[in-house]
């Protein structure tokens with residue numbers, strides 16, 4: 001916070017994000033309700049799992065590693081079909097391919113047009129994703145250059161594996177821990193090994 005204030009006084013043009021964290025998404029929903037009562041409308045994004053944000057219905061029952069792998073495969077196939085302008089006929093290939101994943105530039109354009117300065121929650125992200133055809137799971141990372149408020153559960157920062165993915169968002173950010181009495185327990189979970 002202090003470096004942010006000092007930077008403002010020095011007139012630095014560094015982009016400072018606000019990362020607002022709580023233990024669960026239902027607690028974050030309370031924050032969104034409170035935000036709705038204010039006139040504060042930053043461009044925002046919500047980090048959540050593929051289980052919560054994936055739009056590809058055929059992956060609906062998959063969980064964890066299986067879902068991650070099916071998503072990776074779907075994204076690759078979708079890109080290949082689009083890039084090569086293939087009119088793929090094989091229903092199995094079409095079923096496996098995901099066409100929601102877009103390149104970053106396309107997502108940024110959609111975000112600026114439809115989502116900037118709008119209060120978002122998981123349902124709105126999914127609705128927009130379906131309407132504009134983009135993946136809400138990848139949206140926070142793809143939109144990070146113009147997003148200034150990120151909502152996420154603690155484990156995104158306290159789990160060392162997940163943390164490595166978000167390092168550049170965290171730099172120069174103000175990180176707010178809501179319900180901070182739960183942080184130590186979440187940190188222990190994030191740094192624990194199961195044998």
Ligand code: SF4
Nearest residue numbers: 054055071098101135
């Ligand atoms: S890119 Fe998004 S919508 Fe497509 S499979 Fe992965 S998580 Fe689901």
